[in-house]
Amino acid sequence: MIGSDKIHKIPYGGDYNPEQWPEEVWEEDMRLFHLAGVDTVTLNVFSWASLQPDENVYDFERLDKIMDLMRKNHLQVCLGTSTAAHPAWMARKYPDILRTDETGMKRRFGARHNSCPNSPTYRKYSVMLCKAIAERYRNFDNIVAWHVSNEYGGACYCENCAAAFRVWLRKKYKTIEALNDAWNTSFWGHTFYDFEEIVPADLRSEEFRYDFDGRIRTNFQGISLDYMRFTSDSMLECFVLERDALKEITPQIPVTTNFMGWFKGLDYFKWAKEMDFVSWDNYPEWDSLPSHPAAFHDVVRGMKDGMPFSLMEQSPSVSNWHPYCRLKRPGVMRLLSYQAIAHGADTVMFFQMRRSIGACEKYHGALIDHVGTEHTRVFKEMQELGAELQKIGDATLGTRTHAKVAIVFDWENWWAAEMSAGPTVLINYYEEVMSYYTALFNQNIPVDFIRTDSDLTTYDLVIAPLLYMNRNGYDEKVRNYVRNGGCYLTTYFSGYVDENDKVLPGGYPGKQKDILGIWVEESDAVPPGMENSFIYKGTKYPAGVLCDLLHLEGAQEISTYESDFYAGWPVLTKNKFGDGTVYYVGTRSSAEFYATFLRDLCESLFIEPVLNAPLDVEVRCREDHEYRYLFILNHKDSETEVRLKKEGTDILTDLHYGAGDSVKLPAKGVSIIRVRYGA
Ligand code: GLA
Ligand code: ZN
Numbered sequence: 001m002i003g004s005d006k007i008h009k010i011p012y013g014g015d016y017n018p019e020q021w022p023e024e025v026w027e028e029d030m031r032l033f034h035l036a037g038v039d040t041v042t043l044n045v046f047s048w049a050s051l052q053p054d055e056n057v058y059d060f061e062r063l064d065k066i067m068d069l070m071r072k073n074h075l076q077v078c079l080g081t082s083t084a085a086h087p088a089w090m091a092r093k094y095p096d097i098l099r100t101d102e103t104g105m106k107r108r109f110g111a112r113h114n115s116c117p118n119s120p121t122y123r124k125y126s127v128m129l130c131k132a133i134a135e136r137y138r139n140f141d142n143i144v145a146w147h148v149s150n151e152y153g154g155a156c157y158c159e160n161c162a163a164a165f166r167v168w169l170r171k172k173y174k175t176i177e178a179l180n181d182a183w184n185t186s187f188w189g190h191t192f193y194d195f196e197e198i199v200p201a202d203l204r205s206e207e208f209r210y211d212f213d214g215r216i217r218t219n220f221q222g223i224s225l226d227y228m229r230f231t232s233d234s235m236l237e238c239f240v241l242e243r244d245a246l247k248e249i250t251p252q253i254p255v256t257t258n259f260m261g262w263f264k265g266l267d268y269f270k271w272a273k274e275m276d277f278v279s280w281d282n283y284p285e286w287d288s289l290p291s292h293p294a295a296f297h298d299v300v301r302g303m304k305d306g307m308p309f310s311l312m313e314q315s316p317s318v319s320n321w322h323p324y325c326r327l328k329r330p331g332v333m334r335l336l337s338y339q340a341i342a343h344g345a346d347t348v349m350f351f352q353m354r355r356s357i358g359a360c361e362k363y364h365g366a367l368i369d370h371v372g373t374e375h376t377r378v379f380k381e382m383q384e385l386g387a388e389l390q391k392i393g394d395a396t397l398g399t400r401t402h403a404k405v406a407i408v409f410d411w412e413n414w415w416a417a418e419m420s421a422g423p424t425v426l427i428n429y430y431e432e433v434m435s436y437y438t439a440l441f442n443q444n445i446p447v448d449f450i451r452t453d454s455d456l457t458t459y460d461l462v463i464a465p466l467l468y469m470n471r472n473g474y475d476e477k478v479r480n481y482v483r484n485g486g487c488y489l490t491t492y493f494s495g496y497v498d499e500n501d502k503v504l505p506g507g508y509p510g511k512q513k514d515i516l517g518i519w520v521e522e523s524d525a526v527p528p529g530m531e532n533s534f535i536y537k538g539t540k541y542p543a544g545v546l547c548d549l550l551h552l553e554g555a556q557e558i559s560t561y562e563s564d565f566y567a568g569w570p571v572l573t574k575n576k577f578g579d580g581t582v583y584y585v586g587t588r589s590s591a592e593f594y595a596t597f598l599r600d601l602c603e604s605l606f607i608e609p610v611l612n613a614p615l616d617v618e619v620r621c622r623e624d625h626e627y628r629y630l631f632i633l634n635h636k637d638s639e640t641e642v643r644l645k646k647e648g649t650d651i652l653t654d655l656h657y658g659a660g661d662s663v664k665l666p667a668k669g670v671s672i673i674r675v676r677y678g679a
Contacts, residue, residue, distance in 0.1 A: 001040070001078060001310055001347050002277035003254040004144045010341065010389045010397065011040035011076060011144065014313060014350030014367075018066050019047055021354065025372075026066075029354060030073045032368055036379065037386020041070065041353065042312070045080035045150050046112065048129065049087040058132050067137055076144045078312075078349075081133060081242055083126040084150035085112035094121035100158035102202040102216065116156040117234040118164040123241060130242045134249035146255040147312075148242045151281065153265050155231045157202040166195045168230045182500040183222030190220065201227040213425060221419050221501035228415050232266045240274055258312040261296045262430055267411040269451045272303035279310035281351070282340065283319050286326035290618060290635040291441040293336065295434060295449075297343030299409060302449035306400055308346040311337070316350050316378045317365035325363060330377065331668030334385050335633055338670045342620035342631035346397050348389065350382075388652055395651060395674070396629055399622035403446040404607045407437060408464040410452045410471070416501045417468035417493065424525035426545045427493060432466040432588065436489075439594035444609035444619045445602055456481040460605045467494045470504060475511040482515060483578030487605055490516070491585045492523065492546045516584050517554030517575035524549065524566070532587070533562040534571045537600075541593040543571060548586035555584065572597075613642045617665075623677075630673040634665040641665070648675035 001011050013033070018026050033041075044051075044063060052058055070077050086097050091109040097119045099107045107114065115122040130148075137143060173179040176192055185191050192198060199205050201224040203216070210217045218224035243255045254276035259268055261280060272278050280300050284293050300309045316333055318325035328336075337348045355366035369376050374383070414429045440447050448459070452471045456462050462481065467490060475495065482488050495509030504510030508520040524547045526532065532543040536559050549566045550573070557570035575582040583601065602608075610619040610630065617640050618633040630648065634640050641662040649656050650663070651672045657663060659679075663671050 001076075001145045001254065002308055006076065006141070006144055007346075007397065009039070009393050011347040011349065012386055012389050013038040013040040013075070014042055014353055015045060016041040016043055016353040017046075017356065018043075018069075019050060019062055020356050023065070025354075026069055028372070029368065030069065032374055032379075033073070033075065033353070035374055036367055036383045037390055038075070038353070038367070040076040040078060040144065040347070040349065042078040042147055042349065043067075043070070043080060044082050044133070045147065046082060046085050047080070048082040048085060051082060051133075052087060052125070052129060054089060055093070060136055064136075067140060071140060071142050074142070076142050077140070078145045078147050079133070079137065079143050080147045081126070081130050081149060081246070083115075083129060083148070083242065086115050086122065086125075090121065090125065094119075096158070096160055097121045099154065099156040100161075102155070102157055102207065104157065104202070104204045106158070113151065113154055116158055116160060117231070117238050118156070118158075118160045120160070123238065126238065127241050127245045130245040131249065134246050138250050143250070143253055145277075145310075146243075146246050146250075146253055148239055148246075148255060148257040151258055151260050152235045152239065153260065153263060155265065157200045157204075161234070162200050164234060165200055165227065165230050166198055168233065169198060169226065170195050172226075182502070183220060184500075184502055185220075188219070198223075217421060218419060221416065221421075224419060225412070225415055225501055228265070229267070229412070232270065232411075235266060236271055236274060239271070243274065256310065256312075259300065264411070264414055268299075269303055269411060277307065277310060278303045279312035279347075281313035282311060282336070283313075283315060283322075284336070285322060286324065289438065290339070290616065290633075291434065291438040294339060294343060294441055294618070295437045297340055297345065298447055299449040301344040301401065302409075302451070302454075305454075306344070306448070308344050308398060308400075310347040310349065311340040311345040312347070312349050313351040314340075314349070315365035316367055316382055318363065320361055320364040328365075329668070330381065333378075333381055335635065335668045335670060337385060338631060338672070339618065339633055341396060342618070342622065342633060344401055344622070348385070392651060392672070395627075396622055396672075399624045399629060401446060401620065401622050403448040404460040404605075405440060405445055405602070406448045406450045406454070406456065406459040406462050407433060408452060408454075408462065408467055409433060409449045410467065410469065412471070412499070413452075413467055413469040416497065417466055420468070420501065423493070423523050424546055426525070426528070427466070429466050432491065435588075435591065435594050436463050436465050436598065438591065439598040440602075441618070442595060442615055443599060443602070444611060444613055445607060446610060446620060456486060457484070459486070460607055461487045461489065461601065464488070464490045464494060466491055468496050469499060469501070470495045470497065470509075470511055471499055475515065478512070479515055479577075482580035482582055485579040487581045487583075487601070488515070489583040489585070489601070492548050492587055513553065515575070515577055516573070516582050517552065517577065518550045518570075518573055518584055519553050520548045520550045520586070522549045523547065524564075532564055534559045534587075534589075535562065536572065536593065536597065539592075539596070541589045543587035543589060545588035547571070550584075550586055555582075611642055611645065614640055617642060626677060628675045628677065630675060632663055632665060632671045632673065634667065634669045637667050639664065639666050639669070644673060646675050646679045648673040648679070650674075
């Protein structure tokens with residue numbers, strides 16, 4: 001959809017499963033779609049079994065009818081390849097397609113996202129199916145994207161995967177000596193003499209369930225990390241095989257697969273490089289903070305260096321798999337849709353169009369409920385949003401966001417930091433990142449999420465919370481950035497290890513010591529219920545999770561610990577390095593601290609909010625060379641007001657505002673103010 005020249009407004013619609021319904025229902029669906037302003041459907045996501053009843057037969061009769069119906073009704077199609085769940089006959093005939101779990105248990109047929117990524121059967125038949133679908137529908141000019149498989153995830157530990165892992169390792173390390181060195185196998189006498197001795201890291205080998213919290217841990221971080229990389233790569237290979245098959249036949253149609261938000265298992269940054277555009281499925285809990293989906297929108301935008309992305313799924317109301325199917329309150333579906341657009345989405349898509357009547361998603365939200373009519377609250381809200389998106393037309397399509405602050409995020413670091421045995425089970429990368437993000441979010445300061453290989457130079461402030469793994473060359477990039485005047489902030493448990501989780505010797509934080517101007521001698525884990533504290537600008541803040549005991553080696557202290565045997569030791573430091581400045585936060589503190597500290601930091605760097613607005617009133621900006629679009633999003637349950645700096649027009653209501661005028665918004669209300677450049 002993104003990148004397709006057929007798109008002239010924000011695509012609106014979502015997953016549609018007519019194959020689950022008798023044909024009489026389809027015409028009624030068409031009437032309801034038109035009523036709701038739905039113009040795009042995602043089809044054929046789980047139809048492998050019906051498309052391929054046996055090894056040598058494809059049956060497209062039903063899909064042909066569906067595709068014709070879509071074309072007749074001027075609906076755009078995001079066409080699934082159906083490879084996220086294999087047919088039962090295939091599992092029976094070719095059991096290699098079934099996964100083996102981390103306990104060694106061979107799975108039987110069932111569920112979905114269930115194929116072994118290294119199964120020759122899976123790879124062969126998924127690609128054949130893609131080709132058959134692409135050949136069949138290549139002349140349908142209403143196909144706006146290919147939707148490969150669905151929400152890749154999980155892992156497999158079967159013999160095919162074990163063999164493929166060894167091939168992957170040979171390619172990576174070339175020699176067994178290099179592998180032994182990387183994994184530090186002289187520990188516990190684990191030296192390997194032959195690649196063939198290596199087996200996947202699972203509960204039968206290096207991994208174990210930790211009694212303390214029931215989570216899986218490992219004895220050897222090196223092999224476990226590589227197995228995670230290998231798993232991510234194996235599934236990516238499956239994606240690439242399908243993508244290439246599609247591209248051969250329909251090179252002009254963009255290809256994507258839908259991501260799952262903060263999903264730890266796959267290195268989405270690496271995946272995004274192989275995709276024409278990125279799409280993701282946003283399912284916040286009823287009590288998620290507004291910063292939660294906002295942050296992942298920003299991560300997704302960062303995957304392709306700021307290119308607009310697709311909101312591929314969200315629920316019109318409830319998600320059956322949440323523990324409490326609390327209804328999205330009136331206005332919330334609309335608000336979250338505009339939040340996605342505000343952060344760079346160019347589509348608003350849902351799961352699902354019609355609620356199924358059987359199996360586990362029968363109580364998942366849908367445009368058309370079991371009652372089957374348009375007379376529901378959810379339908380009306382979607383109909384209103386559909387009309388608004390028609391009014392917006394192409395105004396915001398392709399516009400970009402600009403941020404002066406970047407947060408570094410890294411999947412491999414996420415794996416390594418939380419897989420480390422010690423220093424505390426409370427290490428939580430996501431929480432740490434979100435603490436910094438939320439402080440900026442609440443101040444309406446836009447943030448880009450960037451990768452460790454991204455360019456830093458366009459940012460005034462780069463924040464790298466808990467960046468435990470120092471990727472090859474990363475410290476040198478930071479060194480150059482700061483030397484040339486950049487401002488860098490990092491935290492406890494950063495820069496300790498190389499890419500194999502091997503400690504960089506010479507004192508923590510390894511290669512970053514000179515940049516930070518400190519040496520962390522020890523770190524004290526703080527058990528739950530206990531805390532140290534420090535004073536910043538007259539206010540006392542907690543210090544928990546980990547308290548670094550650090551020496552100043554050029555840096556200045558901003559604050560020190562209040563208690564315990566390290567009372568008086570620095571906890572916050574500032575270092576001048578070249579023309580730039582580096583801050584270090586040697587512990588975990590509270591939201592209040594991050595809010596204050598980051599406000600001060602942004603002020604000192606003249607980084608301003610998009611607009612000043614009350615807490616929980618979000619303001620974001622997308623722009624092109626002619627206009628800036630200010631999205632004002634009221635997440636509060638009460639009305640609010642925001643003052644504009646420049647004159648502009650609300651593109652939803654056509655109301656004009658002068659410079660200094662206030663925009664009034666009801667609870668959960670949205671305004672999109674178009675401001676002309678130079679106004
Ligand atoms: C995911 C899947 C969909 C559906 C929804 C339900 O996002 O991609 O197929 O199961 O969840 O929330
Ligand atoms: Zn496998």
